[in-house]
Amino acid sequence: MRDVYVGGIGITTFTRLEYPLSEIAAYPAMMALKDAGIRDVDHLYVANMGSARVNHQTALASAVVDSLSLTPAGAAVIENGPASGASALKAGFAAVASGLHDVVLVSGAERMREVNNLEATDFVATLTHPLAEYIYGVTLPSHAAMFTRLYMEKYGLTERHLAMVAVKNQNNAMLNEFAHLHQPITIEGILDSPEAMTNNPYVAEPLRFFDACPVSDGGAAVILVSDDVAKTIDRPLIRLAGVGQATDTHAVHEREEPTDLLAVRRAAAQSFEMAGLRPEDVDVAELHDAFTILEIVESEEVGFFPKGEGHVALEKGETAIDGSLPINPSGGLKGKGHPVGATGVAQAHEIVTQLRGEAGDRQVDGPQVGFTCNFGGFGNNVVCLTFVREGR
Amino acid sequence: MRDVYVGGIGITTFTRLEYPLSEIAAYPAMMALKDAGIRDVDHLYVANMGSARVNHQTALASAVVDSLSLTPAGAAVIENGPASGASALKAGFAAVASGLHDVVLVSGAERMREVNNLEATDFVATLTHPLAEYIYGVTLPSHAAMFTRLYMEKYGLTERHLAMVAVKNQNNAMLNEFAHLHQPITIEGILDSPEAMTNNPYVAEPLRFFDACPVSDGGAAVILVSDDVAKTIDRPLIRLAGVGQATDTHAVHEREEPTDLLAVRRAAAQSFEMAGLRPEDVDVAELHDAFTILEIVESEEVGFFPKGEGHVALEKGETAIDGSLPINPSGGLKGKGHPVGATGVAQAHEIVTQLRGEAGDRQVDGPQVGFTCNFGGFGNNVVCLTFVREGR
Numbered sequence: 001m002r003d004v005y006v007g008g009i010g011i012t013t014f015t016r017l018e019y020p021l022s023e024i025a026a027y028p029a030m031m032a033l034k035d036a037g038i039r040d041v042d043h044l045y046v047a048n049m050g051s052a053r054v055n056h057q058t059a060l061a062s063a064v065v066d067s068l069s070l071t072p073a074g075a076a077v078i079e080n081g082p083a084s085g086a087s088a089l090k091a092g093f094a095a096v097a098s099g100l101h102d103v104v105l106v107s108g109a110e111r112m113r114e115v116n117n118l119e120a121t122d123f124v125a126t127l128t129h130p131l132a133e134y135i136y137g138v139t140l141p142s143h144a145a146m147f148t149r150l151y152m153e154k155y156g157l158t159e160r161h162l163a164m165v166a167v168k169n170q171n172n173a174m175l176n177e178f179a180h181l182h183q184p185i186t187i188e189g190i191l192d193s194p195e196a197m198t199n200n201p202y203v204a205e206p207l208r209f210f211d212a213c214p215v216s217d218g219g220a221a222v223i224l225v226s227d228d229v230a231k232t233i234d235r236p237l238i239r240l241a242g243v244g245q246a247t248d249t250h251a252v253h254e255r256e257e258p259t260d261l262l263a264v265r266r267a268a269a270q271s272f273e274m275a276g277l278r279p280e281d282v283d284v285a286e287l288h289d290a291f292t293i294l295e296i297v298e299s300e301e302v303g304f305f306p307k308g309e310g311h312v313a314l315e316k317g318e319t320a321i322d323g324s325l326p327i328n329p330s331g332g333l334k335g336k337g338h339p340v341g342a343t344g345v346a347q348a349h350e351i352v353t354q355l356r357g358e359a360g361d362r363q364v365d366g367p368q369v370g371f372t373c374n375f376g377g378f379g380n381n382v383v384c385l386t387f388v389r390e391g392r
Numbered sequence: 393m394r395d396v397y398v399g400g401i402g403i404t405t406f407t408r409l410e411y412p413l414s415e416i417a418a419y420p421a422m423m424a425l426k427d428a429g430i431r432d433v434d435h436l437y438v439a440n441m442g443s444a445r446v447n448h449q450t451a452l453a454s455a456v457v458d459s460l461s462l463t464p465a466g467a468a469v470i471e472n473g474p475a476s477g478a479s480a481l482k483a484g485f486a487a488v489a490s491g492l493h494d495v496v497l498v499s500g501a502e503r504m505r506e507v508n509n510l511e512a513t514d515f516v517a518t519l520t521h522p523l524a525e526y527i528y529g530v531t532l533p534s535h536a537a538m539f540t541r542l543y544m545e546k547y548g549l550t551e552r553h554l555a556m557v558a559v560k561n562q563n564n565a566m567l568n569e570f571a572h573l574h575q576p577i578t579i580e581g582i583l584d585s586p587e588a589m590t591n592n593p594y595v596a597e598p599l600r601f602f603d604a605c606p607v608s609d610g611g612a613a614v615i616l617v618s619d620d621v622a623k624t625i626d627r628p629l630i631r632l633a634g635v636g637q638a639t640d641t642h643a644v645h646e647r648e649e650p651t652d653l654l655a656v657r658r659a660a661a662q663s664f665e666m667a668g669l670r671p672e673d674v675d676v677a678e679l680h681d682a683f684t685i686l687e688i689v690e691s692e693e694v695g696f697f698p699k700g701e702g703h704v705a706l707e708k709g710e711t712a713i714d715g716s717l718p719i720n721p722s723g724g725l726k727g728k729g730h731p732v733g734a735t736g737v738a739q740a741h742e743i744v745t746q747l748r749g750e751a752g753d754r755q756v757d758g759p760q761v762g763f764t765c766n767f768g769g770f771g772n773n774v775v776c777l778t779f780v781r782e783g784r
Contacts, residue, residue, distance in 0.1 A: 001492065043637070049451075050450075052442065052471075053450075056522075058515075059518075059773065062769050062773045066639065066643075073638075074482070074775075075472070075639055076476075076773075077471040078468055078471075079468070079470075079471055080451060080469060081451030081454065091468070093492070094487045095486040098485075098486045098489035100490075126449050126450045126451075127450045127454070130412065130449050245467075247457045247463040247465060247466065248463055248464065249458055250459075251458075380458070381457075
């Protein structure tokens with residue numbers, strides 16, 4: 001298996017974007033090509049979930065490869081719910097690692113604010129089990145709320161811990177020019193003040209408005225290259241050293257222990273094993289905090305903290321930018337936004353930026369190993385990636 | 393790059409299927425596992441185009457991997473318009489060739505008869521250029537009709553040649569138990585008789601009803617395995633020896649020579665080069681005859697016949713099952729049907745069946761090399777595969 005490196009990266013602002021979806025994928029790709037200083041691409045993978053339904057467009061990869069004038073390069077879309085982005089990176093990794101291609105451009109993009117929030121919520125809910133969940137009206141917020149209730153009862157975390165994730169990530173987002181939310185929040189403002197119940201009402205108890213990520217448009221791109229090509233690129237050398245993926249039951253109620261996220265545990269273990277590293281080697285991580293609870297649970301399942309103790313580490317400030325293991329310095333999905341197909345690629349974008357030491361005001365201190373967890377469905381399809389800064 | 397073999401294959405009947413889309417993907421996968429006599433799968437790629445729009449379901453791969461009880465195997469959907477199937481085989485090829493996985497199950501499925509024909513036609517049209525084509529009402533039949541008119545003027549083929557493709561493929565489909573159309577047709581009945589204009593009206597002149605493939609539901613699966621795994625499987629040894637893919641301009645009018653299908657030419661050349669073979673080495677081929685004209689043009693662009701002479705070879709019977717280069721013995725998209733995401737995988741299914749010598753009444757005489765062309769968009773994204781029967 002050949003080594004695979006990150007040649008270049010690019011991103012759009014995550015917000016409401018009023019230009020065509022194909023351009024939301026093409027723009028960060030163009031930035032990534034410029035970043036790498038290369039022009040020849042063998043293959044393009046576009047990560048996207050909603051184009052057929054939300055944007056009335058299919059075969060998006062053909063549109064993007066043409067928009068970038070990269071024809072006759074091969075191109076295809078990878079859809080894997082909210083884990084589309086990292087799934088496309090995995091496919092790109094295999095294409096380069098095999099020797100089939102030397103340069104694979106992976107661009108994730110979503111334009112979901114073309115529909116209203118209700119339609120967007122329904123659209124995202126189509127990733128649940130069609131016969132056991134969706135037809136009964138289950139949505140992702142309701143899944144997350146039921147899970148949170150069980151977690152609170154079992155492990156003793158409270159709404160205050162959830163609010164701490166929201167405050168940390170949304171304030172990290174203040175330091176990220178590409179983030180969707182640029183609105184500083186405090187525990188006082190969203191939980192303790194008389195106005196808190198108005199400012200931050202329950203969406204699905206015990207989850208409140210500020211526990212959920214916004215609905216965002218946006219794109220992010222990462223170019224994966226072979227060793228030979230990496231040598232020609234004058235950028236810090238970042239290797240995609242570990243790729244792990246695991247699935248769990250499609251219907252959440254079929255899981256033996258509903259507070260375990262086994263697919264996260266397995267995908268992380270695979271990723272670390274391939275990289276020859278352990279969770280304690282990680283210096284910075286981007287976890288999939290579509291809901292605040294998920295950051296806490298993932299931080300346990302990937303092996304950073306013992307099960308049930310993620311909220312304790314959070315409370316101690318260990319996951320802050322200046323903590324012992326910074327999580328979601330970008331602002332995470334919560335603060336940066338969650339254009340679904342882009343998210344996994346955007347997580348990689350942040351880790352590469354951090355490992356390069358180019359994260360500006362949100363820079364973590366000298367990281368060498370970075371990690372991403374891209375969470376699909378309600379934990380039924382998870383991809384974890386490990387990145388390592390090498391020599392130069 | 394490791395060698396990649398076909399471990400097992402499976403298919404559903406192509407018709408109207410009244411069971412869930414995830415099962416349409418799972419059933420042929422189960423058959424393929426049985427065919428291979430294996431149970432462990434590392435990764436699943438599902439090829440599908442319409443689930444989000446037509447079936448109101450996303451993250452289909454998570455549903456299928458669970459339905460097959462293959463969790464915690466990784467899984468994702470590949471969407472690439474009508475070339476989704478072969479694109480998924482390409483991704484599976486890279487996963488095995490790289491050493492990332494030893495066993496990758498590729499299942500293509502579509503359930504598009506859930507909507508009516510008008511909606512299905514509109515849905516397929518969403519693969520055209522959204523700003524330069526779709527908004528003006530372009531559909532795939534209208535694209536194909538304009539192309540056919542130009543081809544007739546330039547190369548002298550007639551409606552009779554188109555009808556000959558229809559008759560050949562639909563009658564081949566009579567020999568295929570999984571084919572959608574089991575209705576024998578004659579040139580007399582669809583072209584020369586007084587009733588022909590009623591039986592076979594123009595859909596988009598010069599294309600008639602019998603020049604277009606039906607709208608089908610269906611699924612097909614192929615298991616790709618490493619050399620080591622292939623050795624443990626007691627089936628004829630078929631290697632996926634060549635994988636080629638190329639794109640062309642997304643808007644058809646931007647092509648310098650509108651009667652050339654450059655992406656077909658390039659994808660085929662790549663596939664042959666990787667396999668170390670030439671077009672004249674091919675013993676049996678499945679070409680993407682969504683419209684009859686396409687079989688003729690592809691047979692030229694992939695290098696079987698000189699440009700503009702495909703219809704001459706057809707007329708001479710060279711592409712019949714007992715001809716010198718049988719094309720679409722399965723019935724092709726025209727006779728077998730075209731469940732969009734399944735098609736590229738179904739083409740591979742037929743080629744493997746032929747190379748194994750298991751095609752029954754439609755068996756080609758002793759083929760060693762087989763070839764597929766899976767045509768996306770209106771020729772803007774094409775994947776060609778070359779299969780070789782080895783030793784045993």
